[in-house]
């Protein structure tokens with residue numbers, strides 16, 4: 664897209680959804696996409712700062728754990744950063760956790776909610792099945808462990824099944840629409856819109872973290888805490904911090920070096 668078309672596309676936007684970039688092939692991690700997608704995201708965010716600095720930004724391009732910090736740095740440099748307006752889209756992790764839980768607990772998926780916290784890659788994706796609703800006592804510790812792993816590996820499962828033809832494009836379109844719609848409802852003043860998203864956060868010591876977020880007229884109204892965690896979830900939380908921290912630092916370093 665030429666720069667004048669980008670200006671035309673972005674001018675006056677209230678919400679910008681960024682799915683641009685390359686998807687994984689089997690055997691790749693999301694971080695393997697960094698070298699190509701980091702530059703794409705940086706250019707798009709530079710244009711957002713210029714043409715629609717007040718827009719909410721929904722970052723889909725991987726590795727989300729790094730592309731969101733890149734966007735934040737670009738906006739800071741441009742003097743337009745507002746942490747309330749930048750979101751990493753982790754809705755697909757919630758969609759997967761709900762689907763897998765509903766199957767195992769034998770409940771209607773449309774009634775299910777499962778918070779998913781942390782980040783959006785492998786073990787940084789931490790579903791909190793102990794807080795799933797409707798609650799069930801039917802799942803053993805082993806089953807919870809298996810559901811957690813399947814949620815963490817859901818993207819990889821799709822990449823392998825597509826065997827070189829891309830990643831979860833279609834389910835991401837659904838998840839992106841759900842999250843974008845929630846952002847628009849918030850902007851329009853609809854109350855009690857809560858979704859999980861990877862945002863600037865003080866929930867842990869990490870500067871970016873996914874958790875439940877209340878959406879409103881300014882974007883993020885409130886970043887909600889983690890609630891009570893089981894021992895298994897506490898261990899998952901500690902285990903993810905190292906990888907998430909280095910992915911954040913990698914994004915920040917890229918944005919400031921180039």
Ligand SMILES: NC(=O)C1=CN([C@@H]2O[C@H](COP(=O)(O)OP(=O)(O)OC[C@H]3O[C@@H](n4cnc5c(N)ncnc54)[C@H](O)[C@@H]3O)[C@@H](O)[C@H]2O)C=CC1
Pocket residue numbers: 664682683684685686687696700703722723724725726727752753754755756783829830831832835
């Ligand atoms: N956050 C999430 O849950 C998910 C993230 N993804 C990520 O989303 C991204 C896109 O995945 P897919 O839609 O499956 O790939 P795709 O290959 O189907 O689509 C990518 C699109 O990006 C466009 N594009 C490439 N370079 C561009 C540039 N410089 N400027 C503007 N547009 C550009 C391409 O023309 C193409 O239309 C990947 O990075 C993928 O890893 C995918 C699924 C889930």
Ligand SMILES: O=C([O-])CC(=O)C(=O)O
Pocket residue numbers: 686687693725755817818819821822830831
């Ligand atoms: O796994 C991938 O490469 C795409 C993605 O982020 C997902 O499906 O969750």
